[in-house]
Amino acid sequence: GNSVTQMEGPVTLSEEAFLTINCTYTATGYPSLFWYVQYPGEGLQLLLKATKADDKGSNKGFEATYRKETTSFHLEKGSVQVSDSAVYFCALMPNFGNEKLTFGTGTRLTIIP
Amino acid sequence: GAVVSQHPSWVICKSGTSVKIECRSLDFQATTMFWYRQFPKQSLMLMATSNEGSKATYEQGVEKDKFLINHASLTLSTLTVTSAHPEDSSFYICSARDPGTENYFGPGTRLTVT
Numbered sequence: 732g733n734s735v736t737q738m739e740g741p742v743t744l745s746e747e748a749f750l751t752i753n754c755t756y757t758a759t760g761y762p763s764l765f766w767y768v769q770y771p772g773e774g775l776q777l778l779l780k781a782t783k784a785d786d787k788g789s790n791k792g793f794e795a796t797y798r799k800e801t802t803s804f805h806l807e808k809g810s811v812q813v814s815d816s817a818v819y820f821c822a823l824m825p826n827f828g829n830e831k832l833t834f835g836t837g838t839r840l841t842i843i844p
Numbered sequence: 845g846a847v848v849s850q851h852p853s854w855v856i857c858k859s860g861t862s863v864k865i866e867c868r869s870l871d872f873q874a875t876t877m878f879w880y881r882q883f884p885k886q887s888l889m890l891m892a893t894s895n896e897g898s899k900a901t902y903e904q905g906v907e908k909d910k911f912l913i914n915h916a917s918l919t920l921s922t923l924t925v926t927s928a929h930p931e932d933s934s935f936y937i938c939s940a941r942d943p944g945t946e947n948y949f950g951p952g953t954r955l956t957v958t
Contacts, residue, residue, distance in 0.1 A: 767949075772951075773951055774848070774850075774937060774949040774950050774951040774952050775888075775937070775939075775949040776949070777946070777947070777948075820887065820888070830945070831878070831890060831893065832878075832890070832939075832947060834887045834888045835887060836886060836887040837885075837886070837887050839885075
């Protein structure tokens, strides 16, 4: 079956530090890949996505590249801000069949001033 | 972007009672809605897929008689937790899929069963 593995948190960084949150997946075929963010007290929001190999999703300074050879979709940001503190979820969706999202366990990120 | 609302945002109920949670897509029609359960420090667990006008499809291990789902219209799905018990206490999240296959999530409902 499909699965997503994320690096375990929590992750604590200083403001302006470089961020990487690792995500690898197992799936049949070529799924679409997503990063969702959940700010405190809010629902999940789509942060970025990529639908095919070598695509790069980007938004709000975050980037992730769909690497089929390593089945990875690592999230990166060059300089984090306090407002980036949230829980980040990696997810995949098959491009055929049931089209259900499969989520990783989430990584809690805390940025300290 | 599209907005999905949930009501109530939090609810406390006594053991043995039933609780209904509403999920609405406010500015688009959603033929498919999903219900998730989120445990503390854990990921979202898909409970069921709700399609307008048809019976919900439940994931393995989810009791359909306990978690009743009704998708009455293209903008409303409801989850009723029947005869709730303390172990049902959790954070319940819905998502609605728009015609472009984008998923939009509601803010969640915190259920506490005493």
